[in-house]
Amino acid sequence: xxxxxxxxxxxxxxxxxxxxxxxxxxxxxxxxxxxxxxxxxxxxxxxxxxxxxxxxxxxxxxxxxxxxxxxxxxxxxxxxxxxxxxxxxxxxxxxxxxxxxxxxxxxxxxxxxxxxxxxxxxxxxxxxxxxxxxxxxxxxxxxxxxxxxxxxxxxxxxxxxxxxxxxxxxxxxxxxxxxxxxxxxxxxxxxxxxxxxxxxxxxxxxxxxxxxxxxxxxxxxxxxxxxxxxxxxxxxxxxxxxxxxxxxxxxxxxxxxxxxx
Amino acid sequence: xxxxxxxxxxxxxxxxxxxxxxxxxxxxxxxxxxxxxxxxxxxxxxxxxxxxxxxxxxxxxxxxxxxxxxxxxxxxxxxxxxxxxxxxxxxxxxxxxxxxxxxxxxxxxxxxxxxxxxxxxxxxxxxxxxxxxxxxxxxxxxxxxxxxxxxxxxxxxxxxxxxxxxxxxxxxxxxxxxxxxxxxxxxxxxxxxxxxxxxxxxxxxxxxxxxxxxxxxxxxxxxxxxxxxxxxxxxxxxxxxxxxxxxxxxxxxxxxxxxxxxxxxxxxxxxxxxxxxxxxxxxxxxxxxxxxxxxxxxxxxxxxxxxxxxxxxxxxxxxxxxxxxxxxxxxxxxxxxxxxxxxxxxxxxxxxxxxxxxxxxxxxxxxxxxxxxxxxxxxxxxxxxxxxxxxxxxxxxxxxxxxxxxxxxxxxxxxxxxxxxxxxxxxxxxxxxx
Numbered sequence: 060x061x062x063x064x065x066x067x068x069x070x071x072x073x074x075x076x077x078x079x080x081x082x083x084x085x086x087x088x089x090x091x092x093x094x095x096x097x098x099x100x101x102x103x104x105x106x107x108x109x110x111x112x113x114x115x116x117x118x119x120x121x122x123x124x125x126x127x128x129x130x131x132x133x134x135x136x137x138x139x140x141x142x143x144x145x146x147x148x149x150x151x152x153x154x155x156x157x158x159x160x161x162x163x164x165x166x167x168x169x170x171x172x173x174x175x176x177x178x179x180x181x182x183x184x185x186x187x188x189x190x191x192x193x194x195x196x197x198x199x200x201x202x203x204x205x206x207x208x209x210x211x212x213x214x215x216x217x218x219x220x221x222x223x224x225x226x227x228x229x230x231x232x233x234x235x236x237x238x239x240x241x242x243x244x245x246x247x248x249x250x251x252x253x254x255x256x257x258x259x260x261x262x263x264x265x266x267x268x269x270x271x272x273x274x275x276x277x278x279x280x281x282x283x284x285x286x287x288x289x290x291x292x293x294x295x296x297x298x299x300x301x302x303x304x305x306x307x308x309x310x311x312x313x314x315x316x317x318x319x320x
Numbered sequence: 321x322x323x324x325x326x327x328x329x330x331x332x333x334x335x336x337x338x339x340x341x342x343x344x345x346x347x348x349x350x351x352x353x354x355x356x357x358x359x360x361x362x363x364x365x366x367x368x369x370x371x372x373x374x375x376x377x378x379x380x381x382x383x384x385x386x387x388x389x390x391x392x393x394x395x396x397x398x399x400x401x402x403x404x405x406x407x408x409x410x411x412x413x414x415x416x417x418x419x420x421x422x423x424x425x426x427x428x429x430x431x432x433x434x435x436x437x438x439x440x441x442x443x444x445x446x447x448x449x450x451x452x453x454x455x456x457x458x459x460x461x462x463x464x465x466x467x468x469x470x471x472x473x474x475x476x477x478x479x480x481x482x483x484x485x486x487x488x489x490x491x492x493x494x495x496x497x498x499x500x501x502x503x504x505x506x507x508x509x510x511x512x513x514x515x516x517x518x519x520x521x522x523x524x525x526x527x528x529x530x531x532x533x534x535x536x537x538x539x540x541x542x543x544x545x546x547x548x549x550x551x552x553x554x555x556x557x558x559x560x561x562x563x564x565x566x567x568x569x570x571x572x573x574x575x576x577x578x579x580x581x582x583x584x585x586x587x588x589x590x591x592x593x594x595x596x597x598x599x600x601x602x603x604x605x606x607x608x609x610x611x612x613x614x615x616x617x618x619x620x621x622x623x624x625x626x627x628x629x630x631x632x633x634x635x636x637x638x639x640x641x642x643x644x645x646x647x648x649x650x651x652x653x654x655x656x657x658x659x660x661x662x663x664x665x666x667x668x669x670x671x672x673x674x675x676x677x678x679x680x681x682x683x684x685x686x687x688x689x690x691x692x693x694x695x696x697x698x699x700x701x702x703x704x705x706x707x708x709x710x711x712x713x714x715x716x717x718x719x720x721x722x723x724x725x726x727x728x729x730x731x732x733x734x735x736x737x738x739x740x741x742x743x744x745x746x747x748x749x750x751x752x753x754x
Contacts, residue, residue: 062752064749064752066749083748083751085738085739085740085741087751088739088743088748088749088750088751089739089741089743089747089748089751090741094751094754097751098751098752101752113749115748115749116745116746116748116749118738118748119738119739119745120734120738120739120740122734124730124734124740125730125731125734126569127569127691127710127713128713128717128723128727128730128731129605129710129713129714129715129716129717129718129723130714130717130718130723130731131571131572131575131604131605131714131718132575132578132579132718133731133734133735134571135571135572135575135576135579136579136582136583136735137734137738138571139579139580139583140583143583162565162567162568165565166564166565166567166568167568167569167571170571171571171576211690211691211692211693211694212567215566215567215692215693215694215696215697216565216566216567216568216693217565217566217567218565242697243632243694243697245632245634245637245692245694246634246690246692246694248634248690249690250690250691250692251689251690251691251692252727252730253690254740255726255727255729255730255740256687256724256726256727256730257724257726258638258640258688259635259640259641259642259684259687259688260639260640260641260684261635261638261639261640261688262638262639263638263639264638265634265635265637265638265690267638268634268637268638269634
């Protein structure tokens, strides 16, 4: 299926404004696993006929990882550059499939001059379903055991716990919760720039501990809503040699798959 | 008439309260060593947080067993203190059970104090057992040795003794027992003393009374040296805690100024800095306690070392050195050290060649944090160890360029390619056709 992915520059050339900007993020743009999530989300947007655009080559890292690594200069340089572009295009609404971008755009850009309505893709998809613009009829995941790993930057950081669970409910899935879930959910180990460095000395990797949490629910699928969590949990499942039985999927992928997109 | 006991009581009271006030002043002075921060926003939300979290104990009960026991001790502590008012009046004016004139209500009051006292006693014994018999893991982390461990037990012993004295005092008070109103618990203790002469009984009653009130004064003054300050500071700390989403990290204003200057096409890169308005010496991030803001210092004094943060920290759970509780304990220890230094040097801090970063908190701890906010979420009194960790990372990176090599690579990539990986920015949309 051919994806329709217009850029802001194209919209601008036609003198039009999209309904929403899809912020792809660095992982969603370059990471092979995350690109699949990006595409799944675009398929859903296309299926719902949403007037959206991406910045394409004009998009740059939000600066989250730099900020959390302590480099406030680099973060603010990134933020100010991005805000300049977003404001030039008069962006009002942004959706992103990355909780880190979500948190940064929503909470840390306003005081630097970037004020937008920002949604995580699970919130946006839930809204589309509620408005009847996206229809989920196929319940092919019914009967599967699915657990949901809360991304820290969606859950604790921004108190979004229900949107992803509501979407899973739409798919006819009863989430099997891990012992630590929602506000007590354990981190996957990638946040705070940990994704880009070796962990400090310890007796275990965080993603392995979190995968053990998930394995206790005896799942067929571990669902999540963050490209970094996805990588960490996928690695954890491989470490536990369970990759033949357990899939790690983004909520957008579950929705797209169930609709055979 | 013999006024000696009243005079002694008044002296004890003045000294007890006076020394406490002196230490509270020192406490406030130390907290004010922190940087200024604007906390004037969201007043009604802040007030609500204080009412719910500190007064209402809403976050304590998230762990039901400890939470329930804590509520008992907390309610007991507050309510039994009404009795202290009577003790003070009796002590100063040579009365005996001054409030007993109010009739039946007195029995109801003392009766409820007695029930609370026995409940507190039981709860405190369970607390002690959780630490010393069951040995719950979070009470045995590496930072919980020597003083922190003893401090916790001393507090429990204090409370056990104070509650016991209160009950013994009532049990040996012959006139109170004769009233047979409000002696709900002490009537069962009274028989233990039944064979004694009236004078002996009176002596025991007086001793219990004196040790009880002196114990309270000593305990009051113990607070400043103990983790137990949380009984007071939980209130301001929950009020001044951040009301923003937990994911929101502040944007350093000093950096914004420089970034805006860099981005301004009209800025003169060779301009001489304005001498009168020279803030170029501003330090980025935190290396010592005086670089932290005062609410962070307040929270260091507020921390009661319960360890809920550490027991939920992914780094700590996987054997890394980082413990959010230790971050708070180190901050307080260093602040105390700075405070003592100021006291010893006539109000001026004399450089001791030490700082929070390195001498107390190591880089290894700071770099192990995933910024997941579990510690912030868990803290029953709204402390954010994360904010201190982040401020110190900022110092490491912006002042010392001391980030781990992989992070430097990541940051170079962002600088050059606009992504944490070494990919060309022009390839950012390639995924659409792959």
